[in-house]
Amino acid sequence: xNFAKILLLAALLVPCGPLFxxxxxxxxxxxxxxxxxxxxxxxxxxxxxxxxxxRGAEADRLLGVATPAAGRAELHEHVHVGGMMKMQPVASVxxxxxxxxxxxxxxxxxxxxxxxxxxxxxxxxxxxxxxxxAGEVEVAVAVQKDAPAAAxxxxxxGAGHDH
Numbered sequence: 001x002n003f004a005k006i007l008l009l010a011a012l013l014v015p016c017g018p019l020f021x022x023x024x025x026x027x028x029x030x031x032x033x034x035x036x037x038x039x040x041x042x043x044x045x046x047x048x049x050x051x052x053x054x055r056g057a058e059a060d061r062l063l064g065v066a067t068p069a070a071g072r073a074e075l076h077e078h079v080h081v082g083g084m085m086k087m088q089p090v091a092s093v094x095x096x097x098x099x100x101x102x103x104x105x106x107x108x109x110x111x112x113x114x115x116x117x118x119x120x121x122x123x124x125x126x127x128x129x130x131x132x133x134a135g136e137v138e139v140a141v142a143v144q145k146d147a148p149a150a151a152x153x154x155x156x157x158g159a160g161h162d163h
Contacts, residue, residue: 030052033051043115045115072113072114
């Protein structure tokens with residue numbers, strides 16, 4: 001394959017952003033593939049998900065989130081209470097040293113309220129994560145029709161939980 005064909009192939013792959021994982025870094029923290037499921041236009045809320053990996057020797061804590069795409073953004077989790085699943089806000093989420101925390105359906109997630117509109121498949125919106133030690137990092141949340149393929153993990157979604 002000649003060089004021109006390789007360049008053309010590379011150029012064609014670039015617009016396929018949501019098909020490939022996107023990553024961000026804040027100090028020793030790596031934020032992998034922020035995404036949100038496409039919701040019906042009338043849905044009053046949406047949720048955002050991602051994985052935070054801490055490659056450092058010190059724990060950190062996610063203290064809050066913000067986005068211009070919603071009137072309000074909060075850290076939430078799903079918990080089992082009396083045999084029922086319940087969603088509740090959390091003040092912060094601990095990110096253990098040499099560990100990870102998954103924000104995924106049925107576990108931790110970012111709830112987005114007071115949406116002026118729902119984002120469509122293929123769109124992106126900014127989300128700022130505020131960490132106790134690593135500071136702020138802005139990520140682009142990819143809106144997708146379906147959840148991305150599950151990555152192998154062995155970590156409890158509730159690890160690092162802190163009210």
